[in-house]
Amino acid sequence: MAKKKKTTRTASPKREIDSVDREILKLLERRAELASESHQVAEDAAAKAVTRHRGPLASEAVSAVFREIVAACRTLTGSERIAYLGPEHTFSHIAAIEHFGAAADLVPVATIAAVFEEVQQGTAAFGIVPMENSTDGRVSDTLECFAKASVSICGELPLVIHHCLLGSGARAEVRRVESKPQALSQCRNWLARHLPGAECHPVASTAEAAQTAANDPTVAAIASAQAAAQYGLSVLVPNIEDNKDNVTRFAVIGREMAAKTGNDKTALMLEISHEPGALADAMAVFKRNRLNMTWIESFPVAGSRGRYLFFIEFVGHATEARAKKAIAALEKKAQQLVVLGSYAHREPIG
Incomplete structure (x- = not known):
């Protein structure tokens, strides 16, 4: 007579989920303790999690979970105030949530200039401002502030805008x-x-x-x-925007540029002499150094007729050899040159 197989009694799915939830909570508490002790919140945690995950969850869901974990840990350091162009429930607010998380200390201010002031004076660790729109082009107030303020672009957030x-x-x-x-x-x-x-x-x-x-x-x-x-x-x-690929690109500003990720862009602001061929000579620097430009805007210098600033973005990090060589060459040709920052490239969200 064949022996009866023993059946292993397993926990119910509900009990297993409860057990996993308790383990997640313990790990969250440990992560918060480490962040509090070291004063580091691992800003790139969401991006790293997306590249590592292999499970059934969508990448957007994984990114959102880790974004909120980072935001919650950031509040423990006591110095991570984020300024954005208010009021609440505007697209700037949505962009701030997308980048920093709803748990972050998000502070609405009345103007783009006020966002820059908060960061420059140190009353906010970061700010988020609209930089350009795929329908309307540049945001002049933001470019004007870059011309005056000493801040760095340390991130970008291209947000698909549905009106x-x-x-x-x-x-x-x-x-x-x-x-x-x-x-x-x-x-x-x-x-x-x-x-x-x-x-x-x-x-x-x-x-x-x-x-x-x-x-x-x-x-x-x-x-x-x-x-x-x-x-x-x-x-x-819903969705009454004329351009269905209506994207506003927001700049994250801080006091230091972001670390190299291997998929970066760098923004410069330069003024060149007002003479024939000066702009062409400056642009040739990017070709010689095999740097791909992704954005260029001219902007008049306030109160100075005939003077223009050029805002240029190219693929690569400012610390890389080719970028350093190009920047050094541009400095010789420019009347002024400011490296506005390097930051990770991001695909449009939304």
Whole structure:
């Protein structure tokens, strides 16, 4: 007679999950202790986790979990205040959350210049500011601040911007559409086709527009879906941006450039002499050193007719040999040159 096989009694899935959760909590507490003792929060933890994970979770989910772990540990050091262009529930706020995590000490300020001031004066460890948009181009206020402030770009965050038409009444009731000028501009063709009779009224922020729409059913706001949830509005029409690849690139600013990752970019600001061939000679430096430029903007120097600053970004880290050689060559040709910073390249989010 064959022997009966012994069946191994295993814990129920619920008990196993409880056990794993307890282990995760212990590890989180240990990580927080280490961060607190060393005053280091491993800013690149989310990126490292994404490259290492092999499980069923999406990379975005893994990144989000580790981003919040880093943000929570950052609060233990007591010096990680992050300034952003407020108010809350704007796209700048969303970008700050995407980069630093919702648990971070995020502080809204009234202007882009105020973000730079907070970082330069040391009252904020980092700031996040819009730098360019794929529809409207450069953000002039940000470039003007780079020309004046002593800060470094230490990160970038390209955020896909989805504008929604929000309201507290029916779409047929809308007589005025409010938003910040850039949002109105990025939706101008949609508005002309679908709400030709509505007045377009610029305001200071998408959040201000949402607040107004919450109190007046004849006013619609162009803002994010997150703003709709915050202010109790309905999404009358989602994704009304004219350019479906509408990306705003945010710069993370701090007092030091980021460490080399192997997938970096470097930004420079330079002024060259106003004479024939000077710009072409400067650009030839990048070709000779086999450096690929990814961005170039000219910006007039305030109060000086005929003088321009050039903002240039290229692939590579400022500490690499080819980049150092190119920067040294540019310094000989430039009237002024500032390395604004090196930072890891990031793909658009959203």
